[in-house]
Amino acid sequence: xxxxxxQNKVFIVGILAILASAGICRAANGPSAGIANGPSAGIxxxxxxxxxxxxxxxxxxxFEDVNFAGDGGLYPERIxxxxxEFADPMMGWHQNVAGKGVVKGFSVSSDKPLHANNRHFLHxxxxxxxxxxxLTNEGYRGIGVTKGAKFTFSVYARSNTKAAxxxxxxxxxxxxxxxxxxxHLSNFAAEWKxxxxxxxxxxxxxxxxxxxxxxxxxxxxxxxxxxFPQETFNNRPNGLRPDLxxxxxxxxxxxxxxxxxxxxEGRTLDQRYQWKTTIGDLSQRKLILNRWNVEFQAPRNAPDxxxxxxxxxxxxxxLCEDIGALPLPILNCGMACQFNSAELxxxxxxxxxxxxALDLIEFANGSATSAWGAKRAAMGHPAPFRLTMIGVGxxxxxxxxxERFGRFAKAIKAKYPQMILVSGTGPEPADNGGDHxxxxxxxxxxxxxxxxxxxxxxxxxxxxxxxxxxxxxxxRQGPKVFAGEYAAHIxxxxxxxxxxxxxxxxxxxxxxxxxxxxxxxxxxxSYAPLFGNVDAWQWNPNLIWFDNLRSLGTPxxxxxxxxxxxxxxxxxxxxxxxxxxxxxxxxxDDSTRDDATRDDAAGEIILKIVNAEAKSRDIHIDLVGxxxxxxxxxxxxxxxxxxxxxxxxxxxxxxxxxxxRLKDVGxxxxxxxxxxxxxxxxxxxxxFP
Ligand code: AHR
Numbered sequence: 231x232x233x234x235x236x237q238n239k240v241f242i243v244g245i246l247a248i249l250a251s252a253g254i255c256r257a258a259n260g261p262s263a264g265i266a267n268g269p270s271a272g273i274x275x276x277x278x279x280x281x282x283x284x285x286x287x288x289x290x291x292x293f294e295d296v297n298f299a300g301d302g303g304l305y306p307e308r309i310x311x312x313x314x315e316f317a318d319p320m321m322g323w324h325q326n327v328a329g330k331g332v333v334k335g336f337s338v339s340s341d342k343p344l345h346a347n348n349r350h351f352l353h354x355x356x357x358x359x360x361x362x363x364x365l366t367n368e369g370y371r372g373i374g375v376t377k378g379a380k381f382t383f384s385v386y387a388r389s390n391t392k393a394a395x396x397x398x399x400x401x402x403x404x405x406x407x408x409x410x411x412x413x414h415l416s417n418f419a420a421e422w423k424x425x426x427x428x429x430x431x432x433x434x435x436x437x438x439x440x441x442x443x444x445x446x447x448x449x450x451x452x453x454x455x456x457x458f459p460q461e462t463f464n465n466r467p468n469g470l471r472p473d474l475x476x477x478x479x480x481x482x483x484x485x486x487x488x489x490x491x492x493x494x495e496g497r498t499l500d501q502r503y504q505w506k507t508t509i510g511d512l513s514q515r516k517l518i519l520n521r522w523n524v525e526f527q528a529p530r531n532a533p534d535x536x537x538x539x540x541x542x543x544x545x546x547x548x549l550c551e552d553i554g555a556l557p558l559p560i561l562n563c564g565m566a567c568q569f570n571s572a573e574l575x576x577x578x579x580x581x582x583x584x585x586x587a588l589d590l591i592e593f594a595n596g597s598a599t600s601a602w603g604a605k606r607a608a609m610g611h612p613a614p615f616r617l618t619m620i621g622v623g624x625x626x627x628x629x630x631x632x633e634r635f636g637r638f639a640k641a642i643k644a645k646y647p648q649m650i651l652v653s654g655t656g657p658e659p660a661d662n663g664g665d666h667x668x669x670x671x672x673x674x675x676x677x678x679x680x681x682x683x684x685x686x687x688x689x690x691x692x693x694x695x696x697x698x699x700x701x702x703x704x705x706r707q708g709p710k711v712f713a714g715e716y717a718a719h720i721x722x723x724x725x726x727x728x729x730x731x732x733x734x735x736x737x738x739x740x741x742x743x744x745x746x747x748x749x750x751x752x753x754x755x756s757y758a759p760l761f762g763n764v765d766a767w768q769w770n771p772n773l774i775w776f777d778n779l780r781s782l783g784t785p786x787x788x789x790x791x792x793x794x795x796x797x798x799x800x801x802x803x804x805x806x807x808x809x810x811x812x813x814x815x816x817x818x819d820d821s822t823r824d825d826a827t828r829d830d831a832a833g834e835i836i837l838k839i840v841n842a843e844a845k846s847r848d849i850h851i852d853l854v855g856x857x858x859x860x861x862x863x864x865x866x867x868x869x870x871x872x873x874x875x876x877x878x879x880x881x882x883x884x885x886x887x888x889x890x891r892l893k894d895v896g897x898x899x900x901x902x903x904x905x906x907x908x909x910x911x912x913x914x915x916x917x918f919p
Contacts, residue, residue: 271808271849275816277835277915278855281801282750284817287484287556289794292715292756293546294491295537296522296769299761302370303776305541306462306471308381309367309440310534312455314338314350315517321534324366336365344386344422344453347507347516351386351453354444356395363444366402371765372437373457374778375401375409380460383440384426386513389418391448398443401429409433418450429457436778454513464552467610468512468540473781474761477774479553481787482795486555487621487714487756488546493537494560494624497521497570502562505590508542509605515539521567522768530768544606547594547615557594558652558754560621561587563634567625569657574630577637584641591617591646619650621714625686627656627667632674639678652712654684659697676708682753684714691718691737695842698740698813701748710751715758716741717771717786726764727775727784732885732906733873734771735785739908740840742793743815749801757790764879775879782882785875788868789908792887796866796910798836809849811842812903819912837911841903851899858916863892869907 293299301307310322319338339353354363367373375381381401389395395418401410413427431438440457444450462469463476478486489503496502496518507516516539523535543559550557564575564583575583589602594617596603603614622638623631635653642649655671662668675683687693701711718734718741738757745752762772773787783791798817806814819834835856841847853859866887877884887910892899895913903909 271847272806272852273814273837273839273849274805274807274852274854275835275837276803276805276855277818277853279803280818281803284746284749284798284801285484285753286797286799288746288749288753288755288797289481289483289790290485290487290555290558290754290756291478291481291483291760291773292491292758293486293488293760294758295489295493295520295541296491296759297761297767297772298370298532298535298763299759300541301536301538302766303761303763304470304474305538305545306459306469307538307540308369308373308457308459309455310370311536312367313348313453313517313538314352315348316534316536317519319350322368324368325364336363339451345514347514348453351451352455354450354452356444356446356448356450359445359447361445364441366439366441367455368439370778371763372404372435372778373401373439374436375431375438376434376779377431379431381429381431381457382426382460383413383429384424384454384456384458385415386422386424386453387415387418388420388422388451389448390420391446395444395446395448395450397425397450397452398445399427399429400441400443401431402439402441403433403435404437404439406439409435409438422451422453428460434779466548466552468545470541470545470549474774474776475549475553477781477783477787478549478760481791483553483555484794485558485619485754485756486546486550486553487558487560490560490624491715491759492567492569492624493521494562495521495565495567496562497567499562499564499566499573499575502566503537504586505543505559505561506586508539509544509593509609512540515542521570526768532766532768535766543590543593544609544611547617548611551615556619557615557617558619558621559590559617560624560652561590563623563626563631563638565623565626565631565634568627577633580634580637584638587620587622587638587642588645591620591642591649618648619652619682621652621654621684623654625657626654627671631671632678635675635680636678639680650681652682652684652714653678653680654714655686657686659685659687659689672709680709682712683709684712686715686758687713688715688717688719690721691733694718694737694741695811698744700744701752702744704748704751706751710753713745713752713755715756717757719771723770726767726770727762727772727782727878728876729771730775730784730786730876731873732785732870732875735789735885736840736842736873736906736908738786739789739793739838739868740813740842742789743813743838743840746793746815746817746838747801747804749817757786777879780879780882782877782879783886784877785868785870785885788886792866792868792908792910793838796836796838796912798834802835809847812847812849813840813842814838833915835913835915837909837913839903839909839911841905841907841909844905846905847903849901849903851901853897853899853913853915856897856913856915859896860914860916861893861895863895863911863913865890865892866910867904867907868909869904873906
């Protein structure tokens, strides 16, 4: 096919000009200035030799409640410690006593609580009609409200006095000025009962507060104080913060791993994550300490970090459904974090842990009449969730892990033979300084016929480039790979989202070409962690950052998005010649074939090319065997003016893809790839060989 090289070049210069004018790439040079290689450099894509089917869920997401990702983030409850269950039951609450009286004030009580899992509540005693007992809640580094947004305030209350008690509810801005009409609740009974009212914010403030004022003469008990936005993602009751959930949905993730991460393990077994206490009525869920709260020194420590479990396993499954991701829960395998206590559940006391896994499968997939399926149905979801995979343990290692994994696998496979089990290799992607954690995990888990083996890599960009070919030589027989946690960590780490640079993202893109080229053996992959609250983070970098009102996808987010939304169905072999620091993968997408013409062979060729060099490159692309190639193709370019470029809350799309079209495309293409860029090209071919 004729190759109209010059027209193509003119168009590419146009694309570069667009990028330059958008401030995200170097200014376009002349047709050949600053190019790092000659015209012989090339990429050959063997469209005529399609390889294995790529995992249809290769690119997924990893959710862990670290960095206030859950409470204070995706879970939009605005009141911190509304249940008074923190170790300091008044943490987050501030008392302002006004008026006169002999005995007055608040105390915390556990006398006849709402539920055994929720033992503490606030007891208010008011002696005189002239008293106003008031408390403010500080929220999660403030309460985020936007003008016109409506919230439901709710509280469980009871009063033992015949004289009428009243509760006033106010929204205040950061300076303490009212920013909503005060609401009033009354008619409290002697037994616990839920009361609620609606509040509309009249101003926008990221650091607002909630004030409650108790009046009357007598006592009033309060628990589960809540200020919940009426707008949630997909309008779900007890739903999620819309902007954050939408960012997840936009990734089109194949799966979602939850709830971690190390929080699965806990510092001690007592503090481990137990899914059964995270479902059902909110007042009956069991709050636990978040294991990240004081894991690190100031400013990363957060003594006020707990998990309310308002975001529990039902909500996780529902989120998966809402964003089209397959659920992948990870369960404790009878081992606490090996970086902390490394506490072990003795083998003869492992059964409750295994039973939790079996019951979870029934909760997700069982009929609405089964014991655990009925609980799911009672929460409003009679249809099963599509649970096909479960992780046994997080970052475990050593013989204790293999023994425990073996017991889980035996029990789960006996009852649910189709269930895919995820096992792990520990925290390092290779043996470290003479230990054999990684290699022994692979050999032991291979012997155990494991399905998917989880590898974690938090490494430098250089390491990422060095590992692009990591999976080329992996054994195709036996267990497959789950690249379950990865992120490029730049040296001289900067705080917060400043560590999410283009340098890190570009290195991840390079590695991801290797994951995709090996999409037959690497079946799942997820960047980690997912979220970071700019005001309360413990771990960085993260894929998405947010404050109480705004959010941003990092450059790494856009890399993930380009890969996950341009996945393809079949791997195509790729060869690169005459180029260094350039990486590529190619797939064919049969899902776009034109059924109307019954042309089963039509589809798209999707190229992902990383140019990690500091100069742009003219590259010749050969699509061997492609026929009837459509003359125009879509091109998406992600690049930045320098390696330190990042996205911020003020400029959230500073580094984001620019979409254009290539003209005069054929089975051969001459294309200029910008310096330090990821380019995705989708080429439509009516016939494959
Ligand atoms: O992603 C943050 C942590 O990194 C995870 O909790 C853990 O699995 C890993 O060490």
